[in-house]
Each structure stands twice: as structure tokens, then as C-alpha cells.
Amino acid sequence: MSDDVAIVGIGMHPFGRHEGVSGMEQGGVAVRKACSDAGIEWNDLQFAFGGSVAAGQPDHMVSQMGLSGLQFINVVNGCATGGSALISAYNTIKSGAFDLGVAVGFDKHERGAFRVQTGRQGERDWYGGSGMALTTQFFGMKINRYMEEYGITQDSLARVASKAFRNGSMNENAWRRQAFSEEEVLQSQMLSYPLTQYMFCSPGEGGVALILARADQAHEYTDRPIFLKSAVVRSRRYGSFEVLAPSLALDYTDGPTVDASRAAFEAAGVGPEDIDVAQLQDTESGAEVMHMAENGFCEHGEQEEILARGETEINGKLPVNTDGGCLANGEPVGASGLRQVYENVLQLRGGAGRRQVPDEPKVAYTHVYGAPGISGVTILST
């Protein structure tokens, strides 16, 4: 049953800053490339799920793509927006409702940290007004506590960032393509202790589209279909430590990443040891470190050794964020989760060029995390 949805086409508009190009136009470019990759026309698509948080209603795209009358549903789900569009497309095909469709995500954010406004109508916004409500603060607090608890050092944070920019330098679609040494990462401006500027990703722009088809029809479109074994989104439970929370419970429990990861592994019938390449949410370096353990790839605290041994490099035991992750690509929220899947499809097809993971990877993993405490995981296989 789990083999019945395939990804048969992928398309991406480069991430970064694109003056004069709307977010939706970037989404449109991604869709055209994905259709071309699958050898189909826009008019062949029976349905679409579109995700964007800050760049307009995705279904308006039909006026530039073609008024074919297809079912087009918009998805907005925080940082899991792209992943949720994908899950919706996956379930649509699994249900038997349609055979061929697209999941598209795009975005275009203003420069600098995300502006979060939580004021109620007619009331002063005390939360952001007081200088809280910054996602960067959450990541600083979480990794700061984690480092103390599990003995992770700033060197590990620098290693993660340096790896991201090195991988990004081999990715023509990445925003940041200049490699930085660990020393340069450590010496950049301290933004939210213990995290420096080059340890953080930036909100950005970009678009990604994936064409999905029934697995038994996949070979009509491609000779290298990649199968979506599971796609899961989970929200937070009582007691978890989440971004943008004016208060937390005294109880402490695992966050939505742990829940989404377990459910995705179970649905796919594989375990962490089966994964050949992983794209993990790296809003900042510390997030990648913590998410390695939260997704089941190691125990808490083991990351220090794993990173020092280079095991998450492209030629390592478990390559992580081979396309440079959020750190090198930036985070257009609607597209970010789909970018991870795009990269894994490339890797599983053997088409990732200079950053190709060696020895023909067969099973790949993606993970997004974000506001307001939501995680999305996918598992792909050849």
C-alpha cells in the first residue's frame, strides 16, 4: 500500500533574492520546470495544492499557468506549509480521487528576521512590543540549554554552518554559495547568544514544485520514479518547548519532531538506520544538531563526536543537508519543505552532480520544523 504514490517530476526556481520577480512567478517557474521534467503539460494536471505564507494566494497562479479548470486548493500551515501541500497531494492520490497532480510552494519575505505580530484588535501588542516574539530567541534559548545539558560546544555549531555553506557552494540553486570557515562563522556578529549571524538562515525567496502520480502509472512520465513512502505532519503536545510561546508548562515532553519522525518511520516500515541521506530543518546550526537526535539518528549528546568525525558530510555515514539546507538556501516558508524533497529526489536519482552522495542512496528523509510548534517529515525511496 505504501508504494502507491510516486514523484515523477521536480522543478525549482533558485532561492535567494529576486528583485522584480513575485513569489508567485517563482512558483510558476517551478511548476513549468516540474511539468517539463515529467514530460507533461499544465493541462494534464488534474489537481494542485499550493502553499505560500507571504506571497499571495497560490491558486491565482492559474491565470498565468492556464485556465484548465483543475481542482486547486491553497494550503497555509506555518513553517510546514510546503510539506502540508505535499501531504495533501499524497493523500489525494492515495485516496484514488485523482491520478496526477502537483504540490507547489513559493514565498517572498522581507529582509531580516521574521516580523511576528500577535496583538489582538484594539489592544497593544505587548508580546512583540516588549521585545519578545522573535523566532531567533527561541532557537538561541533552546540550543543554549541543550548545550549545557548535553555537552555540545560552539565548535559543533560552527561545523554545521561551515558544512552548509560548503554544500551550498556546489548548488546552483542555493542563495549563499560562498564557503565560510568555522573561524569565520564563529567570528560573525552574535545575534542571539550562543548563535552568530552565519549560524542563522535568513527568510528569503524561491519556489519548488513536485509532480505526483499513481505509482503504477509512474513509468509513463519518467524512467526514474521516486516513491513517497510516508508524509506526516504533527503539531505540539502539552509540555513541549516551542517557538513563540509566552509561557510553557512545568511538565516537559518531546516536541512534534519526535512524534512526526516516529509516525513517518512506522508508516514507511523503515528505521533511522535505513536512511542514506537526510535533509533536517536547520533554521540555525543548533537546530540541525538537536534535530539529528529528535529524528532518531543518534542519542542526545552524541552529535559532538559525530560532527567532529565528519559523519554528516556528503561522503559521510549519514549526509545531512546536502544542498546547503536553510542556512545556504534561506527560508521561503512555503517552499522550504519542498526544497528538501526536491534535493532528495535528485540524490535518489543520482542527479545531484558535484554534491551527489556516493554509493547510490536508496532511502531519503526530510524534516521541517517551525512556528507555532509543527513538524513535517517525509521518507522517499527508489
Add this chain to the structure above:
Amino acid sequence: MGQVSINENVMDLTPDGPRLKGMRCRQCNNHVFPMQKGCPKCTSDDVEEVQLGTRGTLWAWTIQGFPPKAPPYLGETDPEKFKPYGVGYIELPGQLKIESRLTIADPTALKNGMEMEIVGETIGPDEEGNDLVTFAFAPVT
């Protein structure tokens, strides 16, 4: 010109300092800040408004090193004049962990587990020229 609370629905300004208004669930004793109409722990809507404690221990912290965007920020956003400030969670015994500004912005002076208490902190002037006061936590001296 005097001092006014940044938002009276979440914080009263008393002669003894700020007092925060939280939610307590009458069914399971869970607390949430600010006040809301339902309990996320047991799902009951049998909740009441209570005053939160004023002392606790530091649970997690960071230092805000760049000026937040305005809006929503009501404080200093000029990079030349901006001064970094601490942000953390303080565990209030028997209630919850509250997210708050900290009066300390020096990483060597902050340690999880240290005793902290609530104080008022002026963010800036309001439309009428009053001092707009929010809450912060300071080490107990």
C-alpha cells in the same frame, strides 16, 4: 506623565511592581499565560484568572543582540542606540515557565537555576508621553 502598563489585560502595574495575569484551570490546576478561555492540558473550559508568582528560577536564556523590527517592537530600534537585552524562561513554582525580558545581558552573569524576581522595565513612551512599562526578571539580590 506617569507609568502605564504595556497592556492591562496581561499585566497590572502596582506600587510593588508588575503583576501578571494568567489562566488557572479549575479542573487540573494547569496554568497558562496570558489568560485564555480553555485549558490545553485537559481541554476543560472551566478556567479562572489568577495572579502569577513574582519569583522563580531561570530555566533557559539567550541575549537579543540586534534591534527587533518595529512594529511590533515598542523599544529602541536605532542600531546606534540599541542595547542588547536578555530573554529567558523563568520557572514559577507550581504554575508555569514564563517568557520574559531579563535585566541582564551579560552571558557570564546568567546561569540556569539562578533565582530571579519580577521588576518593571520602561520600554518607551506611549502616545501621550507616559512611560510604557513591561515586565522583566532580575536576579534576586
